[in-house]
Amino acid sequence: SGVSCEFEENPCDSEPCLNGGECKGSQEFLHCECSTGYTGERCETKIDSCEPMPCYILGTESCEGESLSYHCKCLPGWEGNGIY
Missing domain, CATH: 2.10.25.10 (Laminin)
Structure with missing residues (x-):
């Protein structure tokens, strides 16, 4: 220019x-x-840390994600710390 x-x-x-x-x-x-x-x-x-789904599908109600971490909410009768 x-x-x-x-x-x-x-x-x-x-x-x-x-x-x-x-x-x-x-x-x-x-x-x-x-x-x-x-x-x-x-x-x-x-970045969606829940895509692809990192939680165990059968026991998971939902996944809540941040950019670098996620939390798996378990269905009744299932347990785990849900934090990875």
Whole structure:
């Protein structure tokens, strides 16, 4: 850009990374370093620790997940610490 094309454009100037991701790049290359709990080319996807289902299917009522951990809620008659 510039009157005589003297300035190299940086793809990070448009702040393409989402959810607190940090942009690393030059004219030919762009890479987003995602914040904890996010993934994707532009950090657009929140990590769901319950996908795929980590709990024992037969004894589980539900799975509650955070970005880096999950808790399995057991059905009546089943037990376990539920924390992994």
